[in-house]
Each structure stands twice: as C-alpha cells, then as structure tokens.
Amino acid sequence: MVNSSQAARQILEGLNENQREAVETIDGPLLILAGPGSGKTRVITQRIAYLVRVVGVSPYRIGAVTFTNKAAREMRARLTPSLGPAAEHVTAKTFHTFCAQVLRQEGESIGVKRDFVIYDDSDQMSLMKRVMKELELDPKRFAPRAILSAISSAKSQLLGFEGLSYKSGSYFEEIVVRAYEHYEGLLQKSSALDFDDLLLKTYQLFDRVPESAKKYQERYVHFMVDEFQDTNVAQYAIAKQVAYAYSNICVVGDPDQSIYTWRNADIRNILSFQDDYPQAKVIALEENYRSTQTILDAAKSLIAANTQRVDKDLWTQNGEGVPIVVSEGYNEGEEAQFVVKEIQSLTRGRNPSYKLGDVAVMYRVNAQSRALEESCLRYGMPYQVVGGLKFYQRQEVKDVTAYLRLIANSDDDVSLERVINTPTRGIGQRTVDELTRLARNADMSMFSAISSLAQGAPQESVTDNNMRNPFPARSLRALTDFHDLIRSLQAEREKSDLLEIIDSILERTGYQSYLMDQSDRGEERLENIQEFKASARDFLMFGRDEALTAFLESVSLVADVDSMEDRADAITLITLHQAKGLEFPVVFMVGMEEGLLPHVRSLDDPAQLEEERRLCYVGVTRARERLYLCRSFRRGFRGGSEPSVPSRFLLDIPAKLITAPVQNQPKSKTIKSAAWTPGARRARNFSGNSENASSNGDRSERPARPDAATTAMPHFSTGDKVKHKTFGEGIVVECKPSHEDFEVTVAFKDGAGVKRLMQGFAKLEKVE
DNA sequence: CGAGAATAGTTTTTT
C-alpha cells in the first residue's frame, strides 16, 4: 500500500462510471445488476483489489462465492496480478465447496461427522431405491427421481421433513415426507451428506451454534455472491448469515440469465435482497463490451418477449458487425457437417480470421454432441467436449471411488453395496438383502454389521431374536473376507500415500484383473483409472491423513466445466447451461427447434418457457463477433428420427439481422429455396392444419388421381418422406395451398437443398 | 451364485 490514491487511480482506470461506482461502493449492501458482457468479473475482481489496496482490508477478510470452480479459479487468477501472493488469502469458492469446508471444520457440533462423504446424484438414487424398498413403496407408482427432487426442493428451502407441511395434502406429498424421513436416517447412518445437505446443514450450524457462526461472521468483513440469480433460498440464507456482522454484502447477478430454477434457484432472491436490505444500493451495468450491435440487438429482441422481467437497457459502442447466419440441414448429420465446414472456412487459409479455440458449438442437451463429434472426427477437426459422459460418473471410476470412500468411511452403505460383490466374490443378492435387514434391525451400518458377524460376536446383537446366524458358512466366509479386505486397506492408509492406496485397491481387491478379464473394454477402462489416478496426484501435497478426504471431496464437487482447458487448437462443444459465464468470438447454436430449444418438457408451462428463452439468450450473448443459428428438418430421437419445426425463438430475431439462409449444400440452382423466415413462420402455423387436412385417415392410402392438380386435397403433410426423380429423397417441411394447387416445400437429403414444388407438377412420391 | 439374454423404461439442464 505504497500510495493508495495511486492504487485507486490504477484500479479505477478504464472502468465506466457505473463500474467505478460499483468498485467504490464498499460500505453496506450492494446489488449489482450486470447484463451479459458488461464487465462483471472485472468489476468483482477490481472491487476486491480496491478493498485490499486502497481501503486496506486484509485479503483474509474477503469472501466471494461463485457458481463454478472455474469461475472461482478465474477470479483468483485475475486477482493475482494486482494482489500478488496475497490473492491466495481471499476466499474464492463455490457455495458447495465453502460449505463442505465449514462442515468439516465445525460440523460435529450438529452431528456431522468429520469424515462425511458427499453423495452425488447416482448415490442419492441408489439410496432412494433402498428407502423405497424398505418402506415398501412401489417405484413404478412413485418415481424415485420425483421423490428425490421433491426432497431436494424442500432442502433448498431449508425445510426438513419435520418442517415439510402437508401443503396440498396429496398422497404423493405424504409419501415424500415419509421417504424424506427415512432417507435422512439412512444418510445419517452412512455418515453421508447429499449436495443439498451441504447447504442445509451449514445453515443449521450457523443457526444453532452461534460460536461457529461468529467465526465466519467476524472473519468476513466483505462477502460477495456471484451469479446471484442462480442461488437458492438456502444459499442466500447462508450468505446473509455470513454477512450478518458487517452487512457488507455484495451480490451480482442478471435476472435475464437465470437458468437454474429447475435446480431450485429462486429468482425472488433478488427481490428479497432489496427487502432484507432496504438501504442497499443498486447499480446496473448496461454497457456491453462483448458483442457486436447485431448480436446484441438479436439478444434484446429475444429476451424482450419474456413477460416476467424488468426491462433493461443494454447497449454497446461496438460496431454493427456481420449478420447472424441461420442454417438449415436435412438432419443432424448435415447440421453438424455445416458447422464443421463453416468452422474450417473461418479458421483455415493463409491468414484465417479465427483460431479453433475461438469457436464454440452450443446445444441444449448433451446427446446432441454426438453428431457433432462424429462430424469433427470425419473432417479431422480437433474438439473438446465439456461435460457429456462425465468422467467421474464412469463405472470403473465410481467403483474405485467407492473403495476409497469405504477406506475413509466404512459406514458408507451406498459405496459398500456398490463394491461388495465387484469383482464378484460370492456375495449375491440374497446375502446382501439379508445383510441389509440385519443392519437395519440392529440400527447400524452394513459394515458394522459385518464387523459384528466377523468377530463371531454374540450374534444376538446382530441377528434378531429367534433367528440364528442366517448365513450359510460360505456366505459368511465371503463376508468376513470382504471385511478383512477393507480393514487391511484402511490400515494401509497409515503407511502409504494416495497413489499407493489406489494401486493396492486395484491389486488386492482383484479389480484390475477383473477389468482385464472383461476383455473388450477392459483396456479402455484401465486407462480411465490411470487418468483418475493422475488426478489424485494433485492431492499428494496434502498430509497423508487429509489427502484422501480432500481428494474425495474434489471428486464430488468438481464439475466438468471446471476442468475445461483453454485450448487454442480445438473447438469447444458445450451445453448452453455450461456456457454460462463464458464467451467466444464465434458461437454456433445447434438444434434451434421446437422440442429442443425450447425443450419439450417446458412446453406446457409458461414459466419454464421463459426460462428456455433465457437459456437461448444466454447462448446468443456468449458470442462476440459471429453467431450461427442452426437447425435441421429431422431430428434423431431414441433411435428413430422425427421431423422438426423451427424454434419459436428464431422467429423472434428480426429478419434484418440475419443473412439469407445457408442451405446444405446448394449445388442445385434450379429452384430458389425458401427464405427461412416467412417460410418457417408459415410452416409452423400451417403444420397443424395440414395435419388435420391430410391425415385424418390412413396416411398410406393414396388419392385416386394424383395428377389432378386442382383437387383441393393436399397429398402430403409435414414430416412425410418423399422421393423426387432428380432430387432424390427428402422430407416435407410444409404443404400449403397455392393457386388452386399445393405448394410443397421439401428438404432433400444429401445436400440437394430445400425446394418448393407444386404438387400438381412435381412427380413426388411418398415413401415409407 | 453368476452370467448372459430378454425386457422395460427413459434425464434436459448440474453444484
């Protein structure tokens, strides 16, 4: 702090008026509404720098929670240049990581064991299945997923099962409450917390144990929350608790980018904030530094159609830029091909305008990455997929993780069940069921139950009254062997490091040979385990004791975006959700179709539709210079393939921002293709009618006189597969009355493009 | 008990 006014000048330099005000507002609650590309991250980091270098706040007393680890890491990285090593003392974590650490530290006072494991989705699912079994609930009648999500929603609102009122009084709700209670019991027995517990328990800790709360309240003189629009009630409550002493709480968000309400994010937090802190200052960042005028205009028209929003005035000094490109393909293969070819032309040549790292392809669902990957492989385009088939979710990785978890915490029943017979060691379903029952009766974890059995202990403590040892000698033997195996692996923790432990697991449980015996994919799986091991290497620096816990925690809490590398030599394939917070010079959004974006599951709910629109908005605003919106006429779906209709969101982008549609591939010159906008608009409006007009009977039955051009019957309807003698096979995307005939718009396969044909003249044949 | 075959269901998004 040589000269604080000099530092101030340096920090504030290059900030616009509002940004500057945000940085300089250091006392009391502050709400920053930050539009996309408005320099939000910059403001957050400069604000922290300002606090430290100008105001003289100790970095140790500044906390910032973000949504992803990547964002946290980036924040730290951007602090380092101005703070140097002191940046390390600033807390920059995700909510979940922050809470996990609080609980490891302080949790015991509310009954959270220090070595708790964190259950992810699939662990939760296993546990819920068991809950339902034990409560004799029919999983066909009540989807375990639905129950879990009801529980998750309750926890996100800080409701325990006791506090869950029978609001609707529906039977389902009653089931949820019962399942919730039992589920909690099993978590407790396993010394496990699920994701929501990390938040809920932290809240409860701060609520019930003032001494613990105080530690954090006194430490964090300044507390910041990024992506505030995506926080849930629990997260906001925790933030309030932490900021209790000083009320220096700064939240940053953009309601228009709220895309996680399905995960219980509550956009009302922004309103609550202003209620809770009436003295809060509100600063809006509306100047966009990222995108061209064209892209920003598209984004604005798109989002303006939402009714549940406060209008905001985004603007930019950037130039108009190039028009948005809309492309249409026959199927997802062609769509992907277009994307790859286009990227090639942008990135190849003597002085290419872009490098591969500048390009991202975004989609609504992970499954869409497949066609893109195939296309990339075919044309030799380097790519990286973010997320997708998640690494830590792979079977072999989960198996090894389960062994590690058992070493750390043998009460973890879910992990135990996972590997007790993997590789097979003669412990079948029957034995496991019996063991579960015993453990349940004795109110202990499964491992403890085996323990008691193994010690040949007074079996009465384990078995129920009139039943003696229920296991045949062979099963009992297998159980005790397993028990000894885990015990001895645990003992190894004393003398070996993490990598050695993993090797031991592979070796001594026979897992390695088990994988190799499954000859087909064994090799690949073993490689995955090697990769897993490599990721464990980062934790060797921790003490022998902590390494395992820390590693397991990171396995649970690190998302895939987090490991995304900034590679200059590969394009990025990413979901729209994961793309939040990122930006790319060139963005392709694929699958711009009804049913995908907006997704089918949101079609019947206006609120969800608005969220889909926000998601689309997030995608559009990731683009700096070039935006491509792609769709195809057919979309593969669970094996089959179905015709699809352009997304309503396409229709909300003013035509003047868009170039003529790009067709795949337009060698044919004869017939002008349909301009996408009016055509698409009509196609959408018409499809319903044409359906009614033509398909109210057996679709395969052909009209008697196909040449009668003037008959008032359309012969085709949207989605029909047709054949033309020059253009080949195609699919009808539109069929509308025109001059006493019908104009049939057909998207032909194999790059023949989209043609408008008159039914009476074109010899179109329907094919099956 | 284990392994392979038959069958049913299905998640959109992720900390």
Place this chain on the structure above:
DNA sequence: ACTATTCTCG
C-alpha cells in the same frame, strides 16, 4: 439408442 433391471439357466 442406451441403460438398468429382471429372467433364465448352468
């Protein structure tokens, strides 16, 4: 298409 679960047989 893909997986997860159930069935069947050795």
